[in-house]
Amino acid sequence: MSRLRERFERLRAGRRKALVAYLCVGDPSLDESVALAQAAVRAGADVLELGVPFSDPVADGPVIARAAERALAAGATLPGVLEVARRLRAETDVPLVLFTYANPLLVRTLPRVVAAAREASIDALLVVDLPTEAAGELRLLAAQAGIDVVPLIAPTSTEARARAALSVATGFAYYVSVTGITGSATAPLEAASREAARLSAEHGVPVVVGFGVDSPDKARRAAGPAEGGADGVVVGTAIVKAIEGARSPAEAERAVFDLVKGLRDALDAP
Amino acid sequence: MTTLPGSFGAYGGRYVAETLMFALDELEAGARDILRTDEFQRTLGGLLRDYVGRPTALTPAPRLARALDPDGHTLGEVWLKREDLCHTGAHKINNALGQVLLAKRMGKTRVIAETGAGQHGVATATAAALLDLPCEVFMGALDVERQAPNVARMRLLGARVVPVETGSRTLKDAMNEALRDWVTNVASTAYCVGSAAGPHPYPTLVAELQRVIGDEARAQVMGATGALPDAVVACVGGGSNAIGIMRAFLDDDVSLYGVEAAGEGLSTERHAATLTRGRVGVLHGARSYVLCDDDGQIEEAHSISAGLDYPGVGPEHAHLKDTGRVTYLTATDREAVEAVDLVARRVGILVALETAHAFARVADVGRREAARRGRPASVLVCLSGRGDKDLGSIEAWRAAHGGGAR
Ligand SMILES: Cc1ncc(COP(=O)(O)O)c(C=O)c1O
Numbered sequence: 001m002s003r004l005r006e007r008f009e010r011l012r013a014g015r016r017k018a019l020v021a022y023l024c025v026g027d028p029s030l031d032e033s034v035a036l037a038q039a040a041v042r043a044g045a046d047v048l049e050l051g052v053p054f055s056d057p058v059a060d061g062p063v064i065a066r067a068a069e070r071a072l073a074a075g076a077t078l079p080g081v082l083e084v085a086r087r088l089r090a091e092t093d094v095p096l097v098l099f100t101y102a103n104p105l106l107v108r109t110l111p112r113v114v115a116a117a118r119e120a121s122i123d124a125l126l127v128v129d130l131p132t133e134a135a136g137e138l139r140l141l142a143a144q145a146g147i148d149v150v151p152l153i154a155p156t157s158t159e160a161r162a163r164a165a166l167s168v169a170t171g172f173a174y175y176v177s178v179t180g181i182t183g184s185a186t187a188p189l190e191a192a193s194r195e196a197a198r199l200s201a202e203h204g205v206p207v208v209v210g211f212g213v214d215s216p217d218k219a220r221r222a223a224g225p226a227e228g229g230a231d232g233v234v235v236g237t238a239i240v241k242a243i244e245g246a247r248s249p250a251e252a253e254r255a256v257f258d259l260v261k262g263l264r265d266a267l268d269a270p
Numbered sequence: 271m272t273t274l275p276g277s278f279g280a281y282g283g284r285y286v287a288e289t290l291m292f293a294l295d296e297l298e299a300g301a302r303d304i305l306r307t308d309e310f311q312r313t314l315g316g317l318l319r320d321y322v323g324r325p326t327a328l329t330p331a332p333r334l335a336r337a338l339d340p341d342g343h344t345l346g347e348v349w350l351k352r353e354d355l356c357h358t359g360a361h362k363i364n365n366a367l368g369q370v371l372l373a374k375r376m377g378k379t380r381v382i383a384e385t386g387a388g389q390h391g392v393a394t395a396t397a398a399a400l401l402d403l404p405c406e407v408f409m410g411a412l413d414v415e416r417q418a419p420n421v422a423r424m425r426l427l428g429a430r431v432v433p434v435e436t437g438s439r440t441l442k443d444a445m446n447e448a449l450r451d452w453v454t455n456v457a458s459t460a461y462c463v464g465s466a467a468g469p470h471p472y473p474t475l476v477a478e479l480q481r482v483i484g485d486e487a488r489a490q491v492m493g494a495t496g497a498l499p500d501a502v503v504a505c506v507g508g509g510s511n512a513i514g515i516m517r518a519f520l521d522d523d524v525s526l527y528g529v530e531a532a533g534e535g536l537s538t539e540r541h542a543a544t545l546t547r548g549r550v551g552v553l554h555g556a557r558s559y560v561l562c563d564d565d566g567q568i569e570e571a572h573s574i575s576a577g578l579d580y581p582g583v584g585p586e587h588a589h590l591k592d593t594g595r596v597t598y599l600t601a602t603d604r605e606a607v608e609a610v611d612l613v614a615r616r617v618g619i620l621v622a623l624e625t626a627h628a629f630a631r632v633a634d635v636g637r638r639e640a641a642r643r644g645r646p647a648s649v650l651v652c653l654s655g656r657g658d659k660d661l662g663s664i665e666a667w668r669a670a671h672g673g674g675a676r
Binding site: 054055056057058059061062065069072077078101102103104105106107108128129130131132133134151152153154155156157158161165176179180181184 | 287290291442453457
C-alpha cells in the first residue's frame with residue numbers, strides 16, 4: 001500500500017483530519033527547507049507538499065510567487081528539491097508530495113523525472129497545470145514506479161470532470177476551495193468541506209481542502225465535522241508567509257512550528 | 271457536434287489549472303456555436319468594414335524592391351498588406367473585436383487582456399468601449415515605460431491599465447497576471463488573449479479571427495497580378511499576424527516565412543527567437559517551443575520591440591516549423607531599426623518595430639525564392655502595424671547604440 005494511502009487510513013481509523021503542509025522548497029535555502037519541513041512534521045503535519053519553485057507560477061498569489069523568486073535566485077532546481085526529499089526521507093516516513101508546474105518536468109522528459117522522484121522516495125506528484133486529460137502519460141509512468149498522482153478539483157469542475165479526476169486519483173485528491181489563486185482571503189470553506197466529503201464518499205478517495213486556510217479557525221471550517229467533512233486540509237501561503245516574515249532561521253523554524261501546531265490542535269480539538 | 275481541434279501535431283492542448291478548464295470549454299462552445307453562425311459573422315463583418323476599415327489596402331512597393339535588389343534579379347514585386355491602416359493601427363483589432371463581441375454574446379460582463387507593445391491592449395480597450403464592457407489591461411511595468419503613448423491611449427479609452435511588476439516585467443508576466451485575474455473572476459470575465467498562443471481554443475480562435483488578413487490579401491494579389499505571390503513574410507511574436515496571413519496560403523505553392531526577433535543577436539542570451547533557439551515545453555497553457563533553461567525555468571526574452579519580446583510562441587507555428595511548411599528566420603534589433611528607416615524613406619510608411627523584423631528579411635527571402643524558382647520572386651509582406659508608438663524606443667536605441675539613418 002502506498003505511504004499516502006496508509007497515512008490516510010490510519011487517520012480515518014483514528015477519526016482525525018489530515019494536515020497537509022506546503023513549503024516552497026529553496027526559500028530561503030535548501031538546507032533551511034529541510035529544517036523547516038522537519039519543524040512542520042514535529043508540529044503535527046501528516047503530509048508534506050514540497051513545492052518546486054517555478055519562474056511563472058500562474059496559479060499562485062503574490063506570497064508564493066515571491067517565495068519562488070527567492071528560491072530560484074538562491075539557486076533552487078528540481079534536483080535540489082529532490083535532494084531535500086531524500087534528506088527528509090532519511091529522518092521521517094511522512095508522505096512527500098512533489099508539487100510542481102509542468103515545464104520543469106517536461107523539459108527533462110517524464111520518464112526521467114519519475115525515475116528521479118522514485119529514487120528520492122517521493123510518494124506522489126501534483127502538477128498544477130496538468131489537468132486530468134493531459135496527465136495520462138504521467139499517471140502511467142508513476143503507477144509503474146509506485147508513485148501516486150494527485151489531481152486538483154475546483155469549484156468550477158463539472159461533475160463529469162470531477163468524476164474523471166477521482167476515478168484515476170491515487171493517494172488523495174485536492175479540492176481547491178475557491179475559484180482563485182493561492183492565498184485568496186475569502187474562500188467559502190464550509191461549502192468546500194461539504195463538497196470534498198461528498199466526492200470522497202462517492203469515489204472512495206480521500207479528498208482534502210486547500211487554498212485560503214491560514215488560521216486554526218479556518219482549518220476547522222475547511223475540515224468540517226468528523227462525519228461528513230473533508231479528509232483534511234492544506235496550508236500553504238500561511239507557512240510561506242511565516243517564513244518570509246522571520247528574521248533568522250531559528251525564528252522561521254519556530255514560526256512554522258507554532259503555526260502548524262496551532263492548526264493541528266484546532267483540527268484535533270473535540 | 272464537432273469540436274475544434276485542440277492540438278497541432280504534438281503542440282497545443284490545455285496545460286492550465288483545473289479552475290480554468292470549464293471556462294476554456296465554455297469559450298470553445300462559444301467559438302463553435304456562436305462565432306460560426308451567420309448572424310455573428312454578419313455582425314462582425316459589418317464592424318470590420320464600417321469600424322475597422324476593412325478590407326485593408328494592398329500596396330505595391332517598387333521603390334522598396336529596387337532598394338533591396340537594385341538589379342531586379344531576385345526581387346520582383348513587393349506587396350504590402352496594410353494592417354497599419356486598421357483602426358487603432360495594427361492587426362490586433364481584428365482579433366480583439368471578434369473576441370469582445372463573442373464575450374458580449376456569451377453574457378460576460380468584463381474583459382481583461384494582456385499586452386506587450388500596447389497594440390492589443392489598445393485594440394481590446396477600443397472594442398470594449400465600442401461594445402460597452404469594462405476593460406482591464408495587464409502590462410509589464412517595463413512595457414508601460416517603453417510604450418507610454420499606448421498606455422495613455424488605453425486610459426483615454428476608459429480601460430484600467432495594471433502595471434505588472436513581477437518577473438521580467440514584460441509580456442510574459444502580463445499574461446501570468448491576466449491568467450491569475452481570470453482564474454479569480456472566471457465566471458464574469460472574458461480573457462481576450464492577444465496572440466495565437468495560450469491554451470486551446472485560443473490559438474484556433476485567434477487564427478480564425480485573423481485569417482481575414484490572408485483571405486483578403488490572397489484575393490487582392492490575385493486580382494492585381496493574376497497569380498499568387500511566390501512568398502509571404504510576416505513577423506512572429508506570439509504568431510497572430512503571421513498565422514492570419516499564412517492560413518490562406520497553406521495549401522498553395524507559396525513559400526511562407528516567419529521572422530522572429532534576434533534581439534542583440536542569437537549568439538547572445540538577449541533575443542526572443544523562440545522557434546529558432548527554444549526547446550519544447552509548456553508556457554501559458556500550451557505545449558510549444560519556449561525559451562527556458564535546463565531546469566525548465568522560463569527565460570527572459572529580449573527584443574527592441576515589445577510585441578515580439580516573448581519567450582513563447584503559438585503552437586501552430588511550432589507544428590509548421592516541424593513540418594517544414596514555414597521557414598522561420600530572425601532579425602536583430604539593429605536590422606529592425608534599419609528596416610524602419612528604409613521603409614519610411616522608400617515607401618513613406620512608418621512601420622511598427624515588430625513589423626520591421628519582417629521587412630529586414632525581405633531581401634533574403636527574394637534571394638532564396640529566386641534561387642528556388644529561377645526568376646525574380648514576388649513577395650507579400652504582412653505590414654502588421656504602424657510605428658508611431660515606437661518613436662521613443664527608436665530614439666532610445668539610437669542614443670544607446672548609434673547607427674541607423676538620421
Ligand atoms: C504591430 C504588431 N505586429 C506584430 C506583433 C506581434 O504579435 P503577433 O505575433 O501575435 O502578430 C505585435 C504585438 O504587439 C504588434 O503590435
